[in-house]
Amino acid sequence: MKNFNYHPYHLVDYSPWPLTSAIGVLTLVTGMMKWFHNFNMNLLILGYIITILTMIQWWRDICREGTYQGKHTILVIKGLRWGMILFIVSEIFFFVSFFWAFFHSSLSPNIEVGAMWPPMGIFPFNPFQIPLLNTIILISSGVTVTWTHHALMETNHTQMMQSLFLTIMLGIYFTILQTYEYLEAPFSIADGIYGSTFFMATGFHGLHVIIGTIFLIVCFTRQLNKHFSNKHHFGFEAAAWYWHFVDVVWLFLYISIYWWGN
Numbered sequence: 074m075k076n077f078n079y080h081p082y083h084l085v086d087y088s089p090w091p092l093t094s095a096i097g098v099l100t101l102v103t104g105m106m107k108w109f110h111n112f113n114m115n116l117l118i119l120g121y122i123i124t125i126l127t128m129i130q131w132w133r134d135i136c137r138e139g140t141y142q143g144k145h146t147i148l149v150i151k152g153l154r155w156g157m158i159l160f161i162v163s164e165i166f167f168f169v170s171f172f173w174a175f176f177h178s179s180l181s182p183n184i185e186v187g188a189m190w191p192p193m194g195i196f197p198f199n200p201f202q203i204p205l206l207n208t209i210i211l212i213s214s215g216v217t218v219t220w221t222h223h224a225l226m227e228t229n230h231t232q233m234m235q236s237l238f239l240t241i242m243l244g245i246y247f248t249i250l251q252t253y254e255y256l257e258a259p260f261s262i263a264d265g266i267y268g269s270t271f272f273m274a275t276g277f278h279g280l281h282v283i284i285g286t287i288f289l290i291v292c293f294t295r296q297l298n299k300h301f302s303n304k305h306h307f308g309f310e311a312a313a314w315y316w317h318f319v320d321v322v323w324l325f326l327y328i329s330i331y332w333w334g335n
Contacts, residue, residue, distance in 0.1 A: 081146045081147070081148040081149070082146075082148060082149060083138070083144045083145065083146070083149045085138075088131070088134065090127050090130060090131035090134070093123065093126075093127045094124065094127045094128075094131065096123060097120055097123030097124035097126075097127050098120070098124060099120075100116060100119055100120035100123055100124075101117065101120030101121060101123075101124055102120070103116060103120070104116030104117030104118070104119065104120045105117055105120075132291060136295060136300065136308075139307075139308070140295075140300045145305075145307070150307050153307055153311070154307065157311045157314060157315075158314075161314060161315065161318050164281075164318065165318070167277075168274070168277070168278075168322050168325075171270065171273055171274040171277070172274070172325065172329065174266075174270050174273075175270045175274065175329065175330060175334065176329070178190075178266045178267075178270065179334055185265075186265060186266060186267070190267075190334065191267050191334065191335070192265055192266070192267050194264075195260050195264060195265075195267050195268070196259045196260065197260075197267075197271075197331075197334070197335045198254065198258075198331060198335070199335075200327070200331040200332040200335055203250055203251075203253070203254045204254075204327055204331040204332075205327075206250065207247050207250055207251065207323070207327075208323065208324070208327050210243050210246055210247045210250070211243070211247060211282075211319070211320050211323050211324075212320065212324075213243055214239075214240050214243035214244060214247070214316065214320070215316070215317060215320040217236045217237075217239045217240040217243065218236070218237070218240045218289070218312075218313050218316050218317070219313070220232070220236040221233050221236040221237045221240060221309070221313070222309070222310070222313055224236060225301060225303060225306055225309065226303050227303070228302075228303050230296070233296065234293070234296060234297075237289060237292065237293050237296065238293065240289055240316070241286060241289050241290055241293060244282055244285060244286035244289065244316075245286060247282055248279065248282055248283055248286070251275070251279050251282075255272075270330075271330060274326060274330060275326060275330070278319070278322055278323060278326055281319050281322070282319055284315075285312070285315050285316045285319050288311075288312040288315055288316075289312050289316065291308075291312075292308060292309045292312050295308060295309075296309075
């Protein structure tokens with residue numbers, strides 16, 4: 074007689090995607106080093122292709138497991154919630170390291186940077202131009218993503234799609250403005266401690282905005298296929314948590330680096 078194990082947990086099937094994602098990320102980082110030193114992007118592009126194809130297929134499998142196969146039970150979703158919470162906590166400490174470096178250098182500037190902050194020869198951005206506009210954009214996107222969640226809870230799918238589309242557009246607009254800001258920057262990442270802390274902190278935040286926008290685009294596509302209900306929508310909920318985290322980090326960046334640090 075065959076032994077069946079009835080339990081509420083999801084024991085994942087064998088999958089090639091962890092291996093291919095590891096290969097993709099290794100190729101990506103190696104290609105980035107090659108680009109920095111030899112100005113050759115071939116390996117970098119290959120790494121991007123492997124990583125993106127893996128993401129598409131791995132996420133496809135997870136969507137199938139949670140939506141069509143019913144493997145995301147209440148206990149599984151509870152585990153996913155805690156996983157997302159711990160992931161965001163780890164991201165908070167990731168950004169704490171950048172703020173630590175910034176405040177360590179700015180609160181007590183040494184003689185090498187002219188004993189002043191911003192350092193001598195650095196012309197920082199006006200905090201009331203593009204940075205303020207980007208702040209308004211991200212705060213507005215926080216409102217629209219909350220509107221999306223409330224519309225989903227009330228099973229108002231039309232409003233959910235409209236507000237989620239607005240959030241995605243605001244995220245893309247933020248990225249475009251930050252790209253323009255970088256292209257017009259009067260200093261670079263090579264300009265001492267100010268340049269390195271500024272571009273590392275704002276650059277990684279920009280990367281997180283791009284990741285969050287992709288997360289929301291995936292949710293938009295899933296909702297087009299009617300994957301979410303008012304009882305079963307953790308995929309969107311995780312994206313909303315992540316987006317709010319990105320908003321809060323930007324507020325700290327704006328206040329400390331753009332405004333106070335100026």
